[in-house]
Amino acid sequence: MYSSPHPPIVFPRVPLADFVLARAAGRGQRAALICAVTGRTITYAELPGLVDRTAAGLAALGVGKGDVCAVFSPNSPDYAIAILAIARLGAVATTANPLYTPDELAKQLQDSRARVLFTSSSLAPVWGKAIKGTTVQHVITFDVLGSRTAPGQVTAPGSGAASRASSAPDPEPPIAFATLAASHSAPPPVSIEPHDLVALPYSSGTTGLPKGVMLTHANIVANMLQVDGARHYIDGEETTVAFLPYFHIYGLTIVVLLSIWAGVTVVVMPKFELEPYLALVERHRATILHVVPPIVVAFAKHPALTGRDFSFVRKLFSGAAPLGADVIEQATRRMGCVLQQGYGMTEASPATHVTSEDVGRLKPGSIGQPVANTECRVVDVETGLDVAPGADGEILVRGPQVMLGYLGRPEETRATIDADGWLHTGDIGHADADGDFYVVDRLKELIKYKAMQVPPAELEAALLSHPAVADAAVVPLPDAESGEIPRAFVVLKGVATADELMTYVAGLVAPHKKVRRVDFVDAIPKSPSGKILRRLLRDRPT
Numbered sequence: 001m002y003s004s005p006h007p008p009i010v011f012p013r014v015p016l017a018d019f020v021l022a023r024a025a026g027r028g029q030r031a032a033l034i035c036a037v038t039g040r041t042i043t044y045a046e047l048p049g050l051v052d053r054t055a056a057g058l059a060a061l062g063v064g065k066g067d068v069c070a071v072f073s074p075n076s077p078d079y080a081i082a083i084l085a086i087a088r089l090g091a092v093a094t095t096a097n098p099l100y101t102p103d104e105l106a107k108q109l110q111d112s113r114a115r116v117l118f119t120s121s122s123l124a125p126v127w128g129k130a131i132k133g134t135t136v137q138h139v140i141t142f143d144v145l146g147s148r149t150a151p152g153q154v155t156a157p158g159s160g161a162a163s164r165a166s167s168a169p170d171p172e173p174p175i176a177f178a179t180l181a182a183s184h185s186a187p188p189p190v191s192i193e194p195h196d197l198v199a200l201p202y203s204s205g206t207t208g209l210p211k212g213v214m215l216t217h218a219n220i221v222a223n224m225l226q227v228d229g230a231r232h233y234i235d236g237e238e239t240t241v242a243f244l245p246y247f248h249i250y251g252l253t254i255v256v257l258l259s260i261w262a263g264v265t266v267v268v269m270p271k272f273e274l275e276p277y278l279a280l281v282e283r284h285r286a287t288i289l290h291v292v293p294p295i296v297v298a299f300a301k302h303p304a305l306t307g308r309d310f311s312f313v314r315k316l317f318s319g320a321a322p323l324g325a326d327v328i329e330q331a332t333r334r335m336g337c338v339l340q341q342g343y344g345m346t347e348a349s350p351a352t353h354v355t356s357e358d359v360g361r362l363k364p365g366s367i368g369q370p371v372a373n374t375e376c377r378v379v380d381v382e383t384g385l386d387v388a389p390g391a392d393g394e395i396l397v398r399g400p401q402v403m404l405g406y407l408g409r410p411e412e413t414r415a416t417i418d419a420d421g422w423l424h425t426g427d428i429g430h431a432d433a434d435g436d437f438y439v440v441d442r443l444k445e446l447i448k449y450k451a452m453q454v455p456p457a458e459l460e461a462a463l464l465s466h467p468a469v470a471d472a473a474v475v476p477l478p479d480a481e482s483g484e485i486p487r488a489f490v491v492l493k494g495v496a497t498a499d500e501l502m503t504y505v506a507g508l509v510a511p512h513k514k515v516r517r518v519d520f521v522d523a524i525p526k527s528p529s530g531k532i533l534r535r536l537l538r539d540r541p542t
Helices: 016-021 047-060 077-088 102-112 121-130 217-231 249-261 274-284 293-301 325-335 410-416 456-464 498-506 534-538
Strands: 031-035 041-043 068-072 092-096 116-119 138-141 197-199 211-216 239-242 265-268 288-291 315-318 338-344 351-354 366-370 375-379 393-398 423-431 437-442 447-449 452-454 469-479 483-492 517-520
Touching: 016 047, 016 077, 016 217, 016 249, 031 077, 041 047, 047 077, 068 077, 068 102, 068 121, 077 092, 077 249, 077 265, 092 102, 102 121, 102 211, 116 121, 197 217, 211 217, 217 249, 217 338, 217 351, 239 249, 239 274, 239 288, 249 265, 249 288, 265 274, 288 293, 293 315, 293 325, 315 325, 325 338, 338 366, 375 423, 410 423, 447 469, 452 456, 456 469, 456 483, 456 498, 469 534, 483 498, 498 517
Parallel strands: 031 265, 068 092, 068 116, 092 197, 116 138, 239 265, 288 315, 315 338, 447 483, 483 517
Antiparallel strands: 031 041, 197 211, 338 351, 351 366, 366 437, 375 393, 393 423, 423 437, 447 452, 469 483
């Protein structure tokens, strides 16, 4: 068993919103959130009041403890306020990718039993179809969309989403977020326990289709302090440019909530474009850059960095997928700063490991050591027994950041968290003599395209819905730019080309999930029980 080298933390038993905003008012006129598009600025002094008024407006709509509110939108300052207002009421936020198709969004709304949808009018062609037949009663837009002028008392407060009927009448006309946030009432008092749910992001876990990951107030508060203990923010002196999507657990916990708690000025980008991003970094003199491997590759190689001043950047922090040593060296040399890597998964809120800030302690390819209050094991995949130090096996983690389980999926929960509380990551790796961990392979089926999850089962189902497809399997194919791309092996029963099948699937899924290569085969290799032998497909020549 491997323990964290960091001093143990005594975690406060406080609700998430109270914790995040505890020091906000004392920071006065320091900018908390800046919209990269409009320049709108929300100061730390203003932030608690905005959150409270938004929570009061939500309460006026009948939202109460346990109700699920979905957020389906690009990044914006109001997105962060909505998340904190939801948490303030003891409600639960489920975040959805704004690139989802109507069917993808509808599945998450139905599974989570979301009662409120925060979104953008620009996404109306998607959510307008997706909400039909779901439990969504109210749509709140982060921009003006011909809405009524007051939230009003539309629905009496209830006892939470779990007790509601499986269907609901058509939702009320959309409400502008600015109207909701203009409430003059105080939010109602709510008794929130540390192990009450606060977030429900969706993850495919180690296998299968997306599942609701039940994260509590205690989970996220703990992980914020665990990551802070390994990263050392300077309160009131840091600035970051936030392009990482807030629907992703990395964006939600680290870029939104931890940054606000730590007094960081967050410049919010609704979407990533390299040159505008670099211009914002320069203009706002950002000190910490939250990135993912494809952006680090750009820092290492792209000509757009030539001639720019990044002297104020003191650190890159990369997560969501591993980075090679050569890319790290090139990127940090060009940027003139250090790089830390974080490792984890949605099911761990997300961070379980972080590398050292000390350049002398950095080891090429390592994901670092466990964060505070976190234990690790490396076990043989077949026997479940601990392997010898330095030997490869599945990495298991245990700590206060580990989820309660998957919403409504007890069997999948038991397959991921064992009876002793160990979270099975699905990643194969080892620890060296110093306790630094390395990931060398993936046991789980999940594909990581530009750090975004792509579940093979979802793409296989899409391919099998094509009339010319008899069988299909999807596996990751290593790619220098994207990390991995989805590669499909297809057995035909009719006539179809690779391009036709890729176009067909692209019409059914979000852009990052598109199949990017199709190989035709006579049969999909399977075990006697019918399980796809993905490793045999992954090992086929390219």
